[in-house]
Amino acid sequence: MRGGKKTVLVINGPNLNLLGLREPHIYGHETLKDVENNSVKLGQQLDAEVDFFQTNWEGACVDRIQEARTDGTDGIVINPGGWTHTSVAIRDALLGVSIPFIELHVSNIHAREEWRHHSYFSDKAKAIIVGCGASGYEYAIDHVVKKFPERSERS
Numbered sequence: 386m387r388g389g390k391k392t393v394l395v396i397n398g399p400n401l402n403l404l405g406l407r408e409p410h411i412y413g414h415e416t417l418k419d420v421e422n423n424s425v426k427l428g429q430q431l432d433a434e435v436d437f438f439q440t441n442w443e444g445a446c447v448d449r450i451q452e453a454r455t456d457g458t459d460g461i462v463i464n465p466g467g468w469t470h471t472s473v474a475i476r477d478a479l480l481g482v483s484i485p486f487i488e489l490h491v492s493n494i495h496a497r498e499e500w501r502h503h504s505y506f507s508d509k510a511k512a513i514i515v516g517c518g519a520s521g522y523e524y525a526i527d528h529v530v531k532k533f534p535e536r537s538e539r540s
């Protein structure tokens with residue numbers, strides 16, 4: 386909670402800054418800025434705080450997740466991008482802060498190449514949303530706000 390409001394952190398991993406600009410037949414035409422704007426607007430409608438973070442650097446992602454342990458974050462929505470299939474470090478960071486999270490993918494990774502079918506996050510995620518395009522971010526935020534418990538830990 387921050388300022389008396391449920392607080393959701395949305396994290397996007399590498400190359401998702403190109404969302405809507407490349408491979409629209411796979412990832413759609415909405416840009417990451419569109420997603421951020423829609424997410425913040427939904428937060429206002431739900432009387433919640435939505436923080437938005439994107440990085441191409443794995444260590445910066447770990448640092449942002451660790452920061453969430455003490456900044457009032459109640460739940461995380463993460464699209465790990467390519468790290469989905471490679472990153473034990475980010476899995477460890479999520480488990481280390483003990484913040485419930487939803488794993489999100491714009492595309493349906495289970496209908497794509499075999500190597501995309503494995504995720505280092507799915508077995509620990511509270512929920513997984515795939516294949517809903519940019520709308521998935523709003524579904525995930527709504528779920529965190531309405532279904533995830535408030536966290537009291539601040540230290």
Ligand SMILES: O=C(O)[C@]1(O)C[C@H](CCCOc2ccccc2)[C@@H](O)[C@H](O)C1
Nearest residue numbers: 400401403404407466467490491492501
């Ligand atoms: O479907 C998803 O959201 C993914 O997380 C996107 C990742 C790709 C992130 C890069 O996204 C781009 C978007 C537009 C243009 C280029 C890359 C991919 O490696 C995962 O398997 C599934």
